[in-house]
Structure formats: structure tokens, C-alpha cells
Amino acid sequence: MYFIGQTRFSLYIPGSNAWNVSNFTEEEYIAHLFSDERMAIRAKIFSEISVPMLAKMKGEFDYNHIVSYSSIMPEKWKKTLFDLQKKYPFIYLHEVDKNKVNPIYQILKNKPNGCIAFFRLDDDDLLSINFLNSLSKYNNLAFRNMAVSFGKGFTGYYKENHFIDFRECKQRFIAIGQAYIGTYTDGKVELPAMHSHHNLDENYPVIVDSREFMYIHTHHAQQDTNYRFSNDSNNKTNTIEADLMKYPKVKSSGILSENFPYLIKDVNDFLNNKKSVYNINNFILPNKYSTFEIKNDIEEIVFDCEYELHTEKSISSSKAFVLSIFPEDSSSNIQGMTRSNNPDIGWYKYISVSAGLSKGEFSFSLDRPMKIKKLKITIWDNRIKEAEIKSINLSN
Incomplete structure (x- = not known):
């Protein structure tokens, strides 16, 4: 041949x-x-x-x-x-x-x-x-x-x-x-x-x-x-x-x-130069809305987000949570996420749950290098009364 x-x-x-x-x-x-x-x-x-x-x-x-x-x-x-x-x-x-x-x-x-x-x-x-x-x-x-x-x-x-x-x-x-x-x-x-x-x-x-x-x-x-x-x-x-x-x-x-x-x-x-931007570990969500302020000077275009969340009840939902990202320039476009008309939601991704477990990752990019000022988790499915963030890792 x-x-x-x-x-x-x-x-x-x-x-x-x-x-x-x-x-x-x-x-x-x-x-x-x-x-x-x-x-x-x-x-x-x-x-x-x-x-x-x-x-x-x-x-x-x-x-x-x-x-x-x-x-x-x-x-x-x-x-x-x-x-x-x-x-x-x-x-x-x-x-x-x-x-x-x-x-x-x-x-x-x-x-x-x-x-x-x-x-x-x-x-x-x-x-x-x-x-x-x-x-x-x-x-x-x-x-x-x-x-x-x-x-x-x-x-x-x-x-x-x-x-x-x-x-x-x-x-x-x-x-x-x-x-x-x-x-x-x-x-x-x-x-x-x-x-x-x-x-x-x-x-x-x-x-x-x-x-x-x-x-x-x-x-x-x-x-x-x-x-x-x-x-x-x-x-x-x-x-x-x-x-x-x-x-x-x-x-x-x-x-x-x-x-x-x-x-x-x-x-x-490449594998050794990954920078951590923000981490949340073992956090019980106290109510429907939880906001996390990010205080660092890391400016980037592309970010990666890995997450794992658990619910007390073993439910399945395609829209269990909403994860929102707020860059320092609120007028910036974010590719890889959806923009809500509600300013309290801002740019977001729906997070699904299967049998009480939500685990995954996604990437998003900004118009130019800038800081992420805060991250927000909203319990979207009303059936969820108690939930825990096992981990959310924002990096680039």
C-alpha cells in the first residue's frame, strides 16, 4: 500500500x-x-x-x-x-x-x-x-x-x-x-x-x-x-x-x-500556567440569590468555569440554577453566555441538575481584557429548597 x-x-x-x-x-x-x-x-x-x-x-x-x-x-x-x-x-x-x-x-x-x-x-x-x-x-x-x-x-x-x-x-x-x-x-x-x-x-x-x-x-x-x-x-x-x-x-x-x-x-x-481567578468550595446556598464579590487584578479575555452543585432532593431539572457573570464593564459583550434583560441576572448560563447533581464546565470570552467583578448563583427551580456549591472554579 x-x-x-x-x-x-x-x-x-x-x-x-x-x-x-x-x-x-x-x-x-x-x-x-x-x-x-x-x-x-x-x-x-x-x-x-x-x-x-x-x-x-x-x-x-x-x-x-x-x-x-x-x-x-x-x-x-x-x-x-x-x-x-x-x-x-x-x-x-x-x-x-x-x-x-x-x-x-x-x-x-x-x-x-x-x-x-x-x-x-x-x-x-x-x-x-x-x-x-x-x-x-x-x-x-x-x-x-x-x-x-x-x-x-x-x-x-x-x-x-x-x-x-x-x-x-x-x-x-x-x-x-x-x-x-x-x-x-x-x-x-x-x-x-x-x-x-x-x-x-x-x-x-x-x-x-x-x-x-x-x-x-x-x-x-x-x-x-x-x-x-x-x-x-x-x-x-x-x-x-x-x-x-x-x-x-x-x-x-x-x-x-x-x-x-x-x-x-x-x-x-500550558497546563502549568493556568491562573486561578476565583474559587468557591463547600458553600451552602442560604437563599434564592447568592452573590460573590471577586477582588483581584486579573484581566483576561477568555475565562473557564468549572462547577459542581448538589441539591438536597434527588431532582432533575434543565434549569435548576442560573450562574451569572458580571465584568467590570457592564456594557461588554460576553461570547458563550446569554444576556438577560434583568440587570440583576446580567450575563448568565443555565445550570442543569440530574438526580441532584450538577457538574460541568464552560468557557466565555469578553470584548477585551478586563476583570470579573462578581459571580452570582440564583436558584431557578422552585422545587430546590436546599443546595450546596461543592466547588466553582473560575480560571483562565
């Missing part, structure tokens, strides 16, 4: 819908595409983290990775690719506009017949070192003309030359590592045609395997999706953090370190 990956390394594709450049000239587009600010992050992630992990992932598999680039790319970035290819011979460089021959044919030339698993990987995303081992289960004739999507992975926030935040996520049909199963027979390659990952299952049968963590979807200020062509660095950061807070934070290093060993230091730094 053969495995072939492809990374389009800041590839210049005239007229591509992948770029939202309708309000910019071709010159502005090219200048942005190859700007030092944008390229430096990609070159560092790809050459220092991604490719070394791809090399470890390769193991004994027959695996080559195509790196496609444009002839107009500045020479210093070409040199980065040339140096990588010398160090890692499984890298196959393809100058797209100068070499029109399909690189897959060049890679497989004179090799025996066999099945092919072809996948793509962006230059700033990462695959687990166990990716090929998992994909090998589907790289056979039984899955020919089908696609494979690994739905479980992590999101990571890359800032100032290292990852500072890791979250667990599930995204069916995510583009990272999405694979197509085909064949190489008597010198002929047969692979399913590429389709958008959003509606892939409308074109082919798709195997969705979300049992293991297979990727890291990288977020950074120079991304081409949600943050392109913005000069407001604070807005970029706020947008990234607001997006990340949709997912739960990683709480232990085990699975991350096992799948992405080159990130062990970043993972440990």
Missing part, C-alpha cells in the same frame, strides 16, 4: 475561491500571500514541527509527501523547502506552474501495483504520529473510491513562536488529513476526484473515525480564513480566543504528548 500526502505551501492560485480577495488587486493579493509576516509563521510550524512529526509518522510505511509551491515564491522560502527535502527525502517538491506532470505518477513510477491513500495537510496544521497507522486500516480494495475523515483532534493557539493553548474538538469532515482511497494499477492512478470537505458525503461514501486524536487545527493571527487582511492585531487575537473557547481545554498532557511528541514543552507550559 502507498500513502501520499500533499501540502500546498502558500500556493499562488489565480482565481481561486479559497481566498477572499475580491476587494484587492492581484498585486495586493500576491504581496500578502508572500509577506514575511504571513510566511514566517508557516515556515516555522511546517519545517520545525510538522515535517519532523511526519517523518516520525512515516515509520516503515511507503509514504511520500508532496509540497506544492509557486515559482514566484521568494527565494528565501524556496530555500527553506529545498533544505527540508535534503533532510527528509520522503518530501517531494513540486513547482506547480513549471512542472505540469502529476507528481503522484513520478512518485509511483515503476512501483508494483497497490492501493493508495491520498490526503492533504495545510502548512500550519499538524497530524498525529499515529495517523498513517490509523489510515492503513482503510487503505485496501474494500474501501476503494471512498473517503476517510478522522473527526477527533485538538485546536491549538500558536502565538510568539509556540503553542499557548490546546483544546479538544470533534469536527466531522474536517479538511485536515481527509483521505481518498484509490489504486495504482499498471502505471495508472485512479483516485476519487477532490471535493469540498463540507459536503464530501454528498459525493462519496465516507468513513468517519473519531476514536483517536488525529490532528491539531492551528489558530494564529496570520490565518487565511477568519483573520485575513485585517490590520487590527487586537481584533485578530480576540477572534481567535472567542473561537477557541467553544471547545473544552485539555486537562492532561498524556494523549497530546503521545500523539504530538514535539509539543511536549508547549503542552506542559
Whole structure:
């Protein structure tokens, strides 16, 4: 069996819908595409983290990775690719506009017949070192003309030359590592045609395997999706953090370190640098409303809240409690929470109870770094006469 990956390394594709450049000239587009600010992050992630992990992932598999680039790319970035290819011979460089021959044919030339698993990987995303081992289960004739999507992975926030935040996520049909199963027979390659990952299952049968963590979807200020062509660095950061807070934070290093060993230091730094903002432990709620003043100078954008509450009676309720958060700027918007018209409730989350126990976590983000002034618990379900906060931990 053969495995072939492809990374389009800041590839210049005239007229591509992948770029939202309708309000910019071709010159502005090219200048942005190859700007030092944008390229430096990609070159560092790809050459220092991604490719070394791809090399470890390769193991004994027959695996080559195509790196496609444009002839107009500045020479210093070409040199980065040339140096990588010398160090890692499984890298196959393809100058797209100068070499029109399909690189897959060049890679497989004179090799025996066999099945092919072809996948793509962006230059700033990462695959687990166990990716090929998992994909090998589907790289056979039984899955020919089908696609494979690994739905479980992590999101990571890359800032100032290292990852500072890791979250667990599930995204069916995510583009990272999405694979197509085909064949190489008597010198002929047969692979399913590429389709958008959003509606892939409308074109082919798709195997969705979300049992293991297979990727890291990288977020950074120079991304081409949600943050392109913005000069407001604070807005970029706020947008990234607001997006990340949709997912739960990683709480232990085990699975991350096992799948992405080159990130062990970043993972440990992230886990060890978590700051406590406010804690409540073993507090009996004396009445319907309980307010807790928070007196510290911690200013942040994204906060995490873990909670555990018990009720005396073993009841179940989807709206047992209301947990309210009050930032120092009352006009601030909070993503991840709902705003009540009642100023005594403010920004809130409903807390459910099942058989007298409520336990969970959520994240929320503010418009800008600021302090949280108070936290409030309201007993919302009138059936609850006695309740206890076992713990509420507000951190960032």
C-alpha cells in the first residue's frame, strides 16, 4: 500500500475561491500571500514541527509527501523547502506552474501495483504520529473510491513562536488529513476526484473515525480564513480566543504528548500556567440569590468555569440554577453566555441538575481584557429548597 500526502505551501492560485480577495488587486493579493509576516509563521510550524512529526509518522510505511509551491515564491522560502527535502527525502517538491506532470505518477513510477491513500495537510496544521497507522486500516480494495475523515483532534493557539493553548474538538469532515482511497494499477492512478470537505458525503461514501486524536487545527493571527487582511492585531487575537473557547481545554498532557511528541514543552507550559481567578468550595446556598464579590487584578479575555452543585432532593431539572457573570464593564459583550434583560441576572448560563447533581464546565470570552467583578448563583427551580456549591472554579 502507498500513502501520499500533499501540502500546498502558500500556493499562488489565480482565481481561486479559497481566498477572499475580491476587494484587492492581484498585486495586493500576491504581496500578502508572500509577506514575511504571513510566511514566517508557516515556515516555522511546517519545517520545525510538522515535517519532523511526519517523518516520525512515516515509520516503515511507503509514504511520500508532496509540497506544492509557486515559482514566484521568494527565494528565501524556496530555500527553506529545498533544505527540508535534503533532510527528509520522503518530501517531494513540486513547482506547480513549471512542472505540469502529476507528481503522484513520478512518485509511483515503476512501483508494483497497490492501493493508495491520498490526503492533504495545510502548512500550519499538524497530524498525529499515529495517523498513517490509523489510515492503513482503510487503505485496501474494500474501501476503494471512498473517503476517510478522522473527526477527533485538538485546536491549538500558536502565538510568539509556540503553542499557548490546546483544546479538544470533534469536527466531522474536517479538511485536515481527509483521505481518498484509490489504486495504482499498471502505471495508472485512479483516485476519487477532490471535493469540498463540507459536503464530501454528498459525493462519496465516507468513513468517519473519531476514536483517536488525529490532528491539531492551528489558530494564529496570520490565518487565511477568519483573520485575513485585517490590520487590527487586537481584533485578530480576540477572534481567535472567542473561537477557541467553544471547545473544552485539555486537562492532561498524556494523549497530546503521545500523539504530538514535539509539543511536549508547549503542552506542559500550558497546563502549568493556568491562573486561578476565583474559587468557591463547600458553600451552602442560604437563599434564592447568592452573590460573590471577586477582588483581584486579573484581566483576561477568555475565562473557564468549572462547577459542581448538589441539591438536597434527588431532582432533575434543565434549569435548576442560573450562574451569572458580571465584568467590570457592564456594557461588554460576553461570547458563550446569554444576556438577560434583568440587570440583576446580567450575563448568565443555565445550570442543569440530574438526580441532584450538577457538574460541568464552560468557557466565555469578553470584548477585551478586563476583570470579573462578581459571580452570582440564583436558584431557578422552585422545587430546590436546599443546595450546596461543592466547588466553582473560575480560571483562565
